[in-house]
Amino acid sequence: MKKILLLVLGLVASSASFASINEPSQPIATVSLIDNDKVKLIVAPEKATATITLKDAVGHVLYSSNVNLEDGIQQKFDISHLSTGVYQLSVSVGKEHTVKSFTVAEVPSQQVVTLEGE
Incomplete structure (x- = not known):
């Protein structure tokens, strides 16, 4: 009886851990600014495939x-060609999404980019 109980507990524990591996979680991502002309996206490792999308304020996919x-990613985006406006970088894994916004604004004689709140 004791052996059967241990076997059942072992199967329950292994099923629970297997289920948590397959369920997608919200991707962990950070965005940082590099020299006012590049944005760097870092996404934490996860056993999944993600879709990375850059969109403008009206939803056009750029x-x-x-x-x-699996090894995480670090990707730089050249934003020097973008016009002023709000942009969104999104990382999607299954139905889970992480969205980071940034704004490109003109300052007399120079372009300034600001990151939105985390």
Whole structure:
């Protein structure tokens, strides 16, 4: 009886851990500014494939790519060609999304980019 109980507990524990591995979680991502002309996206490692998308304020997709997150990613985006406005970088894994926004604004004789709150 004791052996059967241990076997059942072992199966329950292994099923629970297996289920948590397969459920997608919200991707952990950070965005930082590099020299007012590049934005760097860092996404934590996860056993999943993600879609990275850069959109403008009206939802036009400017960039989209599917990436493997097993080793995480660090990707730089050249934003020097973007006009003033609000942009969104999103990382999607299944139905889970992480969205980071940034604004490109003109200051007399120079362009300034600000990151929105985390």
